[in-house]
Amino acid sequence: MKRILLAAVCLLLATFCSAASAPATVEQWNVFELTLEGPGSGNPFVDVTLAAKFTQGERTVTAQGFYDGAGIYKIRFMPETVGEWRYTTASNRPELDGKSGAFTATAATKGNHGPVRVAHTFHFAYADGTPFHEIGTTCYAWVHQTEELQEQTLKTLAAAPFNKVRFCIFPKYYDWNHNDPLLYPYEGAPNKWDTARFNPEFFRHFEQRIAQLRDLGIEADIILFHPYDRGHWGFDRLDAAGNDRYLHYVVARFAAYRNVWWSLANEFDFITNKTTADWDRFFQIVQADDPYGHLRSIHNGARMYDNNKPWVTHASIQNGSAVVDFGRAEIYREVWGKPVVFDEVKYEGNIPQRFGSLSAEEMTARFWEGTVAGTYVGHGETYLDPNDVLWWSKGGVLHGQSPARIAFLRKIMEDGPPTLEPIDKWQDNPFAGVRGRYYLGYLGRQAPTAWKFELYKGGLTEGMKFRVELIDTWNMTITPVDDVFTVKKKAFLGDAAANYAFEDKDGKSVPLPGKPYIALRIRLVE
């Protein structure tokens, strides 16, 4: 009886196996999704191979497919150019093999600038060329909380200044976050997972969150591995085959979302059972499987990964000290020749750990120090909460005072040139910008009452005129100085530094309010 039933099910499935559905048009950089029906018996996650070649003229892109449960297979594709695309599937199962079709990629609409790429060595831009001034935050386990709390987090993010959020696929077991997630990525139970059988529901939910972030204009910096498990669930100690299978599955599912960034790990070196060779291999799997080359990084604990390796697109650094004062952050730029994102510089909050006890002033100051070094800084918030809902871990609402100041900084970045470069590298000159045109300087914790108008000589010619604005980075005011400064080369007078400087022709200074956290914006009068 059982056998007959099984045969009937198989027959039924076979009937549907040739069914395929796909849209006729999709917007450039959106997700084209081809749905196929195929075998549901055995273990489709490992028994079935599926991919498709997408072609447009001379260009061919191979996208990996994946099993989504209940006999459903999907192949997702992100068209990077408009116009007609044709595709053909390839599979080790005849019912999934050789399916072909076509669709049209239409022009991107408002708010869709494509994926973010590295631009100008140390910076980022969307695929359409729009500069991307990275301003990130961290909510490691927000997708593992109640649906209600997740919705609240999205609402908070919609009104916050952040254009990137870091979060984990695997749930987090750590202080203030010992609750189990609603869903798990595998079938099985803690420390007894069947790593060959994914839980499609978990991933569909996760994808919904990626898509919602995308629609808010927020990049999803997805953390593939992390150490905050320590055997509680066991996701930090899958075997090598399990790790690799997981990466293949994740990339097949997520890569077509344009706002995906791959963070190989958080505090990778605190995961004790993985070697440098493992991390190298993980990077290479992600790089090989992702046809779009989404950004790839790995976040350090106490030890740095070699970010010069070719598969690392940018540095994702934890080192708060590097943005405490001028002269530090820039060092990382030059050793790697890649964008530097300080994804953790400690957090605004009041927990007893020093990583989460920054004042809002200090959090804000670190953003500014990083910015005038030509790097990018990330936010996090760790205020104690009666329900243990700390933003950094669970999301929810923001309590701190730094996000408003970070929004203010973001506006200044967007109003400025596409990239800010240190004006006089490896000197104590806290200005970034574009020589001869735009200077953004930050005086940090100093509280001087005047700033002698003096700029590095590069890009300057005598007679150029500049206007100055005082920026109070804490009180969020911009005050134009009612004066124009005309530059001339500084006289030598035995001081070697003078040979590198231009000053105002009348030796003028800019009066300052004698308060900390003051920035200067200086722009060429054209």
Place this chain on the structure above:
Amino acid sequence: MKRILLAAVCLLLATFCSAASAPATVEQWNVFELTLEGPGSGNPFVDVTLAAKFTQGERTVTAQGFYDGAGIYKIRFMPETVGEWRYTTASNRPELDGKSGAFTATAATKGNHGPVRVAHTFHFAYADGTPFHEIGTTCYAWVHQTEELQEQTLKTLAAAPFNKVRFCIFPKYYDWNHNDPLLYPYEGAPNKWDTARFNPEFFRHFEQRIAQLRDLGIEADIILFHPYDRGHWGFDRLDAAGNDRYLHYVVARFAAYRNVWWSLANEFDFITNKTTADWDRFFQIVQADDPYGHLRSIHNGARMYDNNKPWVTHASIQNGSAVVDFGRAEIYREVWGKPVVFDEVKYEGNIPQRFGSLSAEEMTARFWEGTVAGTYVGHGETYLDPNDVLWWSKGGVLHGQSPARIAFLRKIMEDGPPTLEPIDKWQDNPFAGVRGRYYLGYLGRQAPTAWKFELYKGGLTEGMKFRVELIDTWNMTITPVDDVFTVKKKAFLGDAAANYAFEDKDGKSVPLPGKPYIALRIRLVE
């Protein structure tokens, strides 16, 4: 007639060709030199291959030979272990091939500690295990000056605190140094060198200087290429074959001197006609030819070489800014996981360029900042001189006030533990040392009147007792504080930083003189 004469010369040579001379004993880590007579006709520099295998038990070391002119060939070898060594030569010329013999390496005598190696990841030690506290200086072109000036330089070095000196093989054409050298490394004339014919006299002279430095206990950080030529002589623009041949010849001649360090280049990126691939190849040639693995580095101009590459043993950095203040220098350690030597942090002097106008106080302060970051700093001096003899370029005598302070620092380093590690990495905690045992802190330009006794918790247990000394790094005094400090864990009281600190049990502070350039040495009372 001509033919008969030639035949007679050949016959004469053949008679001598089997002649070989070598000492019967040589001290461990000294130079064993095998001298052979061979063909002097044709171009022995390129026509003749010569090497020898040196064996001791299971161990075989291959040393390359070289042509020293006038029919003389040499093979040099540095025995790294005592006892009998046997050797056999190999050559494409029968008269140089298959020569064998033996000698005994005797125990190293006083002052001979062997070559310097990387030790404890970020530091150096001699082969016999003696810590090497690197304290370098720079005299780029001292070997290209008059013999009298060279002798004066050696005399100055003999009394100076430096245990490493950086200098160039190729002469230097730059401000205050436009004189031609006494000798050139090739036959030919400026920009018309025969790069296939070396000038042995040049190299014999250079080797004499290496040996003299060795006998003074000074490492020779030999700069293989540099940009200070710009076509004047043309040594910065040899062709690829010329560059490679030069490296093979130099390594064959110099590698057996135990005090040799290979600096692939000074300001490598300012040499416009060489690519990263060239530098990689140069490193690999040196690495392959040098059987002793002498230290290898490359010194940057405005751009960093990837010091993570496996053939780089330590970083040789130009970035004065990194040692102007705390929190900067250490960044380089972690990104490379190798010793960091700041071979240029600008120089004490008074030239109109900012790279050579540091005060002695500033030069000294930079040494201290680097030291308490667990890195090493190099000295240079650029005081204007009526005869254009600037130490940094030509050697001569020292005029500055920093060397005495550097000697004072060196003594403190030698009196301390073998290595100084940052006590609390990536925090604003300017102490290096060994947790729980030894702390060396530097307060830099600050001039506080007291220092609250407080140390990072790592390595401490309650009840440990410490003594403190005040070090005036400028006036070179060490003043013991007449007190003993007993540590206890700091009370939390809502301040997260307190969770990471121990203080004196009675909350005591150390009175300070309210002057800049003060250091603290804190040692466990055992």
